Amino acid sequence: MAISLAHATLFSRTSLFLSRNSRSLTFCIPFSTSSSSAAAASSSLPSDKLHRNKWRSPVASVLELGGVKIGREDVMRDDPTNNVPDTIFSKLGMQLHRRDQHPIGILKNAIYEYFDTSYPNKFDKFDDLCPIVTVKQNFDDVLVPADHVSRSYNDTYYIDAQTVLRCHTSAHQAELLRRGHTHFLVTGDVYRRDSIDSTHYPVFHQMEGVRVFSPDDWEASGVDATSHAAEDLKKCLEGLANHLFGAVEMRWIDTYFPFTNPSFELEIYFQEKWLEVLGCGVTEQEILKRSGKTNNVAWAFGLGLERLAMVLFDIPDIRLFWSNDERFTSQFSKGQLGVKFKPFSKYPPCYKDISFWINESFTENNLCEVVRGIAGDLAEEVLLIDNFTNKKGMTSHCYRIAYRSMERSLTDDEINELQWNVREQVQSKLNVVLR
Numbered sequence: 001m002a003i004s005l006a007h008a009t010l011f012s013r014t015s016l017f018l019s020r021n022s023r024s025l026t027f028c029i030p031f032s033t034s035s036s037s038a039a040a041a042s043s044s045l046p047s048d049k050l051h052r053n054k055w056r057s058p059v060a061s062v063l064e065l066g067g068v069k070i071g072r073e074d075v076m077r078d079d080p081t082n083n084v085p086d087t088i089f090s091k092l093g094m095q096l097h098r099r100d101q102h103p104i105g106i107l108k109n110a111i112y113e114y115f116d117t118s119y120p121n122k123f124d125k126f127d128d129l130c131p132i133v134t135v136k137q138n139f140d141d142v143l144v145p146a147d148h149v150s151r152s153y154n155d156t157y158y159i160d161a162q163t164v165l166r167c168h169t170s171a172h173q174a175e176l177l178r179r180g181h182t183h184f185l186v187t188g189d190v191y192r193r194d195s196i197d198s199t200h201y202p203v204f205h206q207m208e209g210v211r212v213f214s215p216d217d218w219e220a221s222g223v224d225a226t227s228h229a230a231e232d233l234k235k236c237l238e239g240l241a242n243h244l245f246g247a248v249e250m251r252w253i254d255t256y257f258p259f260t261n262p263s264f265e266l267e268i269y270f271q272e273k274w275l276e277v278l279g280c281g282v283t284e285q286e287i288l289k290r291s292g293k294t295n296n297v298a299w300a301f302g303l304g305l306e307r308l309a310m311v312l313f314d315i316p317d318i319r320l321f322w323s324n325d326e327r328f329t330s331q332f333s334k335g336q337l338g339v340k341f342k343p344f345s346k347y348p349p350c351y352k353d354i355s356f357w358i359n360e361s362f363t364e365n366n367l368c369e370v371v372r373g374i375a376g377d378l379a380e381e382v383l384l385i386d387n388f389t390n391k392k393g394m395t396s397h398c399y400r401i402a403y404r405s406m407e408r409s410l411t412d413d414e415i416n417e418l419q420w421n422v423r424e425q426v427q428s429k430l431n432v433v434l435r
């Protein structure tokens with residue numbers, strides 16, 4: 001078994017259930033801007049949605065994403081099909097992957113370097129595509145089944161019934177293929193409703209790679225098209241793993257993704273553990289066909305940048321990537337892959353328990369959303385420590401919440417207030433009965 005670290009590939013999971021949960025949350029005003037150009041982005045936008053009410057006054061927060069201006073009200077709506085909270089809106093436009101001095105940007109550049117050296121001038125690079133995509137782009141275009149768990153409101157951030165914050169960079173595959181790109185890398189922030197611990201955060205970064213072959217490519221090799229693509233894929237990604245990790249032991253695991261067949265995961269043996277590095281495979285013919293490529297074969301891969309950066313830079317907690325503390329940011333410089341992070345200090349955690357009788361619609365992701373909404377990055381972990389059902393069939397859960405700042409000691413008063421608010425909102429928003 002590979003160790004489980006920072007967002008394993010979601011789509012290889014086979015459990016298929018949908019739990020519907022729609023809420024509206026209260027909002028405050030975050031603000032963040034980033035300037036960008038990439039002409040590539042605009043057609044990925046659900047344009048009818050994004051251009052309405054843009055300049056409603058006061059214009060407290062307008063982000064520029066992929067060259068398109070997006071207002072807060074384009075993303076967060078008081079509408080039952082919207083489940084985007086303030087904490088998530090405040091992350092849109094941060095674009096850690098476009099900062100050359102940030103571990104995520106340094107890693108992206110190191111991967112670019114590998115592709116530029118191995119395939120000079122071949123791969124088109126996109127790192128500024130808008131994270132707001134349609135349900136069609138995010139799921140249908142890459143053949144995610146209608147009942148797949150990843151489509152649920154519990155797992156994905158919906159802006160409305162047809163529009164989501166992309167949960168993977170695969171959301172851009174079909175469109176770029178349709179536009180005629182045959183070799184491309186897409187890097188971007190992706191969003192998933194999730195649990196709270198040191199390796200999970202509702203926003204993280206992925207890189208997608210796609211290469212399309214023509215009959216000339218495989219005919220010359222003497223093997224069938226699919227084998228040719230699969231062999232080339234493995235060679236390419238083994239080279240990438242060596243470029244990033246040095247001479248490591250690797251193994252290929254057969255798996256399932258809706259968009260590829262055959263599908264694989266690459267694992268490397270690093271620091272005495274098997275680490276899952278990425279998911280990949282030979283692109284389903286249906287995706288190529290719908291993109292107007294009937295006489296081709298292609299490979300694709302997707303990798304999580306945090307997962308790799310945590311290992312390469314020795315970063316112990318995923319929240320650190322979002323820290324503006326100079327003691328974190330000053331440790332990294334452009335082009336310096338794998339500089340080991342030196343923890344500046346470890347402040348003590350504080351644990352608080354909360355117990356309640358759950359109801360039918362209760363999910364842990366919803367609980368974590370409430371906790372993050374109140375404690376933000378002070379919430380380090382939410383752990384189920386007790387779970388029982390009484391004779392009447394009522395189920396009780398007890399969660400232990402760890403509060404810890406990466407930057408300072410928290411006071412008792414501060415933590416008590418957070419916990420008090422958590423108790424209150426868990427009751428009012430999740431309709432559970434506190435014990």
Ligand code: DAH
Pocket residue numbers: 008009010011012167168169170208209257259260278279280281300301302303
């Ligand atoms: N989109 C997948 C995920 O987020 C990762 C992935 C797996 C991408 C296989 C691919 C692929 O392009 O071929 O879990």
